[in-house]
Amino acid sequence: MRTFSVLFYYEWRHFRAARGLVLLTGLLLLVGGYGIYYGTTEIGRQRRHLAELPALARRHAAELQAKFPGPADAGEIGYYHHTFAVHRPTPWAGLALGQRDVHPYYLQLRLLGLQGQLYATENVNPTKALSGNFDLAFVLVYLLPLYVIALCFNLLSEEREQGILPLLLAQPVRAGQLVAAKLAFRGALVLGLALGLSAAGLAWARVPLDGRVALWLALVGLYGGFWLGVGLLVAAWQRSSSFNAVVLLGAWLLLLVLVPGLLNVYVAAARPVPQGLALTVQQREAIHGGWDRPKSETMARFYAAYPQWRDTAAIRERFAWRWYYAFQYLGDQSAAPLAGAYAGGLRQRHALGAGLGWLSPAVALQTSLHALAGTDLPAHLAFQHSATRYHDALRAFYYPFLFRQVPFTHADYARLPRHTFTSPTDTGGARAGLWQLLLGVGAVGAAGGLALRRPIRPR
Amino acid sequence: MSYILEAKDLRKEYPGKLALRGLNLQLAAGEVFCLLGQNGAGKSTTINLFLGFIAPTAGAAYIGGLEVAANALKTKQYLAYIPENVLLYPHLTGLENLALFSSLAGFRYRESELRAYLAQAGLPAEAVARRVGSYSKGMRQKVGIAIAVAKHAQVLLLDEPTSGLDPKAANEFSALLRQLSGQGTAVFMATHDIFRAKEVGTRVGIMRAGALVDVRPTAALNAQELEQLYLTHMHD
Numbered sequence: 001m002r003t004f005s006v007l008f009y010y011e012w013r014h015f016r017a018a019r020g021l022v023l024l025t026g027l028l029l030l031v032g033g034y035g036i037y038y039g040t041t042e043i044g045r046q047r048r049h050l051a052e053l054p055a056l057a058r059r060h061a062a063e064l065q066a067k068f069p070g071p072a073d074a075g076e077i078g079y080y081h082h083t084f085a086v087h088r089p090t091p092w093a094g095l096a097l098g099q100r101d102v103h104p105y106y107l108q109l110r111l112l113g114l115q116g117q118l119y120a121t122e123n124v125n126p127t128k129a130l131s132g133n134f135d136l137a138f139v140l141v142y143l144l145p146l147y148v149i150a151l152c153f154n155l156l157s158e159e160r161e162q163g164i165l166p167l168l169l170a171q172p173v174r175a176g177q178l179v180a181a182k183l184a185f186r187g188a189l190v191l192g193l194a195l196g197l198s199a200a201g202l203a204w205a206r207v208p209l210d211g212r213v214a215l216w217l218a219l220v221g222l223y224g225g226f227w228l229g230v231g232l233l234v235a236a237w238q239r240s241s242s243f244n245a246v247v248l249l250g251a252w253l254l255l256l257v258l259v260p261g262l263l264n265v266y267v268a269a270a271r272p273v274p275q276g277l278a279l280t281v282q283q284r285e286a287i288h289g290g291w292d293r294p295k296s297e298t299m300a301r302f303y304a305a306y307p308q309w310r311d312t313a314a315i316r317e318r319f320a321w322r323w324y325y326a327f328q329y330l331g332d333q334s335a336a337p338l339a340g341a342y343a344g345g346l347r348q349r350h351a352l353g354a355g356l357g358w359l360s361p362a363v364a365l366q367t368s369l370h371a372l373a374g375t376d377l378p379a380h381l382a383f384q385h386s387a388t389r390y391h392d393a394l395r396a397f398y399y400p401f402l403f404r405q406v407p408f409t410h411a412d413y414a415r416l417p418r419h420t421f422t423s424p425t426d427t428g429g430a431r432a433g434l435w436q437l438l439l440g441v442g443a444v445g446a447a448g449g450l451a452l453r454r455p456i457r458p459r
Numbered sequence: 460m461s462y463i464l465e466a467k468d469l470r471k472e473y474p475g476k477l478a479l480r481g482l483n484l485q486l487a488a489g490e491v492f493c494l495l496g497q498n499g500a501g502k503s504t505t506i507n508l509f510l511g512f513i514a515p516t517a518g519a520a521y522i523g524g525l526e527v528a529a530n531a532l533k534t535k536q537y538l539a540y541i542p543e544n545v546l547l548y549p550h551l552t553g554l555e556n557l558a559l560f561s562s563l564a565g566f567r568y569r570e571s572e573l574r575a576y577l578a579q580a581g582l583p584a585e586a587v588a589r590r591v592g593s594y595s596k597g598m599r600q601k602v603g604i605a606i607a608v609a610k611h612a613q614v615l616l617l618d619e620p621t622s623g624l625d626p627k628a629a630n631e632f633s634a635l636l637r638q639l640s641g642q643g644t645a646v647f648m649a650t651h652d653i654f655r656a657k658e659v660g661t662r663v664g665i666m667r668a669g670a671l672v673d674v675r676p677t678a679a680l681n682a683q684e685l686e687q688l689y690l691t692h693m694h695d
Contacts, residue, residue, distance in 0.1 A: 170510055457512075
């Protein structure tokens with residue numbers, strides 16, 4: 001134990017002397033801090049926008065009240081009145097933005113057909129979306145392994161290349177002790193940094209202290225452990241530092257770029273999803289066709305879904321709002337199978353990709369962190385589902401006005417349904433990632449251990 | 460009689476090459492054995508076998524009566540090793556390098572004791588707290604000697620220790636070896652330096668193609684005779 005602590009202490013001395021590594025450590029801390037700042041600032045911006053929505057809704061209602069000073073036709077109000085479906089972020093979202101930058105975090109809804117509104121969002125700059133977010137999850141998933149590589153590429157080869165290893169191994173020191181001390185020091189540094197940054201991020205984002213904190217830390221710790229294991233495995237081959245560096249960078253490229261890219265292609269091919277455009281076109285054609293279809297046919301189909309309004313007054317006018325909203329509803333219904341297939345296909349793609357996370361610990365970690373943060377695709381689909389239910393509630397609110405032909409008064413604005421939705425955190429998905437990472441750590445650890453059974457060459 | 464260093468039919472084969480052919484050798488405490496031979500004769504292989512860096516193909520190496528292959532860690536407590544070029548951590552001072560290697564050998568010294576060892580090895584006091592990166596080869600060699608002395612090793616394994624040293628440093632090194640052997644340390648030195656072998660050795664061995672072909676007490680030969688003997692064996 002004493003030999004181990006001596007070796008461990010001198011690893012610290014060697015590290016301190018290696019200015020490049022000290023600089024790199026500082027740089028990682030800096031970019032980690034920036035990642036926390038970037039993510040929490042982005043979520044802060046989204047929160048500010050969401051906080052402004054109630055005032056916007058009130059202002060809009062006031063405008064409508066000015067436009068319709070007395071009791072109004074609910075059809076007019078339903079047509080013009082915007083209301084919001086709100087996707088609130090969890091406190092975790094600032095640490096792993098996931099898809100919150102590409103998917104809308106609120107929807108502006110009217111009583112019209114829903115499907116078009118679900119996808120009518122502001123354009124996202126595709127170049128920015130491609131480059132991704134510089135949040136803490138990015139730093140941990142992509143940059144932490146590079147730091148581990150910088151620490152481990154010369155784990156044993158440095159002493160051999162400097163010619164110090166023969167003198168070291170001529171002391172009563174087991175080669176295993178030497179490797180263990182080196183790895184333990186690097187492990188302490190990597191895990192200290194990764195967990196320290198995580199702890200700082202969790203504190204900064206004010207996440208509630210519950211089991212998810214332990215899950216996040218375990219995921220990050222295992223990921224760091226995986227890359228340390230890769231470093232050990234490569235060091236155990238006892239090749240030159242430059243060879244090790246090339247192999248380790250190759251592993252980084254393979255596991256962080258190539259495998260995720262191939263997984264993406266495979267998942268897209270294995271789980272085809274109908275085009276979103278086809279869904280929108282289908283709905284628009286159905287709605288626009290509603291103008292030309294006989295009203296009786298439209299209403300018969302509508303009453304089949306809403307029999308409670310069957311006995312209301314027949315439509316004899318050239319235009320009636322309840323007929324208008326009926327064919328809006330039928331437009332949604334005609335696109336429903338496609339919409340279901342689209343959402344279901346996306347869910348299947350996500351599940352397949354997440355299930356293959358064992359092929360790349362980077363995929364496993366990223367998927368898990370986004371699941372924990374409630375910023376992944378299932379969280380967005382859950383929001384869409386919630387927005388759909390909200391639109392159903394809007395219909396249920398307006399239909400009595402429309403079909404009983406009750407005027408819409410100013411007091412009714414306050415009775416309009418409100419919506420809010422907070423992303424669920426998928427701890428089950430994160431736990432699955434934990435097992436995948438454990439598998440990865442076990443595999444590289446065992447392979448490294450086996451490779452180290454070969455005696456260490458001093459020269 | 461018990462020997463502090465012993466080789467019994469020690470043999471080492473590499474694929475396609477026989478590096479050592481059944482070496483038999485014994486060294487008593489205080490003896491200085493100089494092994495002469497050309498490059499590739501098997502001198503370094505012999506030292507590596509005593510260090511436990513490589514495993515013998517047959518036979519056994521013993522340090523302090525213990526078989527090296529079976530007791531690698533224990534036998535390393537008895538021996539110190541000084542390679543041809545002592546390479547140390549360049550960012551640590553001579554003092555810190557000595558503290559590190561002494562700690563690994565199980566000794567914990569105060570700074571004054573470490574300085575005394577370095578002074579005994581001949582390292583100038585002004586260099587002690589300087590980083591080793593600024594040391595000459597001779598100065599590093601002296602730190603290597605201090606490491607060996609501070610370890611209180613019973614056996615000193617030296618691989619071309621005076622190669623590249625200036626005459627003054629080589630002389631100081633020889634004097635230190637004599638002092639250590641006078642204190643009972645057995646020295647096994649692989650060298651090309653016939654003059655140095657005659658000067659510090661109590662026995663000299665000539666190795667050729669992995670075999671120890673001649674062993675003589677140095678007292679029985681003068682430098683010229685030793686050189687002649689060496690050349691004769693090399694040209695056989």
